[in-house]
Amino acid sequence: MDEFAAPCLVIGAKGMLGRDLCSAMRLAKIRLVEMDIDEIDISSMPSVLGAFRKAKPRMVINLAAVTDVDGCEFKQDLAFSVNALGAENLAIASREFGSFLIHMSTDYVFDGSSDKPYRENDLPNPLGVYGKTKFEGEIRIQEALPMNHLIVRTQWLYGEHGKNFVDTIIKAGRQNKKLRIVNDQHGAPTYTVDLAEAIIELGGLRLSGIVHCTNSENTTWSGFASRILGMVGLTDVEIEEINTEELGRPAPRPLNSVLDTSKFERLTGMKLRCWENALQEYLSKRNF
Numbered sequence: 001m002d003e004f005a006a007p008c009l010v011i012g013a014k015g016m017l018g019r020d021l022c023s024a025m026r027l028a029k030i031r032l033v034e035m036d037i038d039e040i041d042i043s044s045m046p047s048v049l050g051a052f053r054k055a056k057p058r059m060v061i062n063l064a065a066v067t068d069v070d071g072c073e074f075k076q077d078l079a080f081s082v083n084a085l086g087a088e089n090l091a092i093a094s095r096e097f098g099s100f101l102i103h104m105s106t107d108y109v110f111d112g113s114s115d116k117p118y119r120e121n122d123l124p125n126p127l128g129v130y131g132k133t134k135f136e137g138e139i140r141i142q143e144a145l146p147m148n149h150l151i152v153r154t155q156w157l158y159g160e161h162g163k164n165f166v167d168t169i170i171k172a173g174r175q176n177k178k179l180r181i182v183n184d185q186h187g188a189p190t191y192t193v194d195l196a197e198a199i200i201e202l203g204g205l206r207l208s209g210i211v212h213c214t215n216s217e218n219t220t221w222s223g224f225a226s227r228i229l230g231m232v233g234l235t236d237v238e239i240e241e242i243n244t245e246e247l248g249r250p251a252p253r254p255l256n257s258v259l260d261t262s263k264f265e266r267l268t269g270m271k272l273r274c275w276e277n278a279l280q281e282y283l284s285k286r287n288f
């Protein structure tokens with residue numbers, strides 16, 4: 001944890017993951033400076049340099065991104081300027097200030113055609129604008145800051161401080177007797193509180209490269225919805241399983257984007273708990 005002795009700059013601190021990460025870091029007594037869009041615009045180099053001058057960070061954790069997957073299809077310029085150029089700006093500033101950069105990325109860099117969980121060195125082939133711009137961000141970080149970065153890919157996040165699938169399903173289940181949910185996308189629902197602990201652990205190691213990190217085990221969106229409804233007692237709500245094509249969302253999505261987390265487990269000696277146990281804790285904390 002020595003790496004956190006100097007201030008750690010968390011960018012995207014007011015987002016869903018950011019709020020839980022900053023709480024966990026404060027609890028661990030890690031010195032941190034929290035910034036979000038009101039204090040830094042990562043797509044602007046002068047803004048990034050101003051923030052670095054102010055914080056003088058030894059480590060930077062970037063959670064800021066344009067995360068609205070369907071919205072990115074219609075706001076390609078914004079998605080590119082934040083997810084790709086923003087990531088590059090942070091890498092350049094980190095190089096100038098001698099900071100280590102931890103950057104969050106996504107399973108959407110993969111096309112989902114594999115029949116096995118994706119490993120870190122599998123070839124990305126993003127399908128939509130969100131995935132393409134996030135992948136471009138990864139490449140630009142690797143080029144600008146080859147030795148001092150860690151890219152953490154994760155997926156299917158939910159947490160108390162953001163709009164998420166769990167809350168959406170509960171709300172919909174209270175209002176409807178039947179829900180149509182996709183059954184052909186596979187992934188690991190990941191609780192932001194668990195991911196925050198993992199990021200702190202990884203930060204302490206200061207290892208460069210890419211690492212995949214999610215809760216253990218995997219499911220489909222319909223499997224996830226079914227457990228959510230069961231755990232909150234909405235057992236009379238029927239799930240009609242549909243496929244991705246039938247749902248007809250603007251952005252294409254990978255079908256099997258389960259991430260292999262064995263590298264994370266080997267590096268840290270940690271294994272994030274099974275998604276169902278994490279979900280149970282989230283629901284009881286929220287009093288659902």
Ligand SMILES: NC(=O)c1ccc[n+]([C@@H]2O[C@H](COP(=O)([O-])OP(=O)(O)OC[C@H]3O[C@@H](n4cnc5c(N)ncnc54)[C@H](OP(=O)(O)O)[C@@H]3O)[C@@H](O)[C@H]2O)c1
Nearest residue numbers: 012015016017037041042064065067104106154155156157
């Ligand atoms: N959510 C998921 O399921 C998921 C899955 C895989 C990977 N990830 C990655 O994990 C990270 C955190 O995700 P999240 O769901 O916690 O995101 P989030 O809730 O959308 O938080 C992102 C934060 O970044 C801010 N932001 C947007 N543009 C910015 C800019 N130009 N400069 C500075 N800040 C800016 C946002 O402000 P506004 O809200 O005002 O825009 C928001 O507070 C992201 O990098 C995302 O790509 C997320």
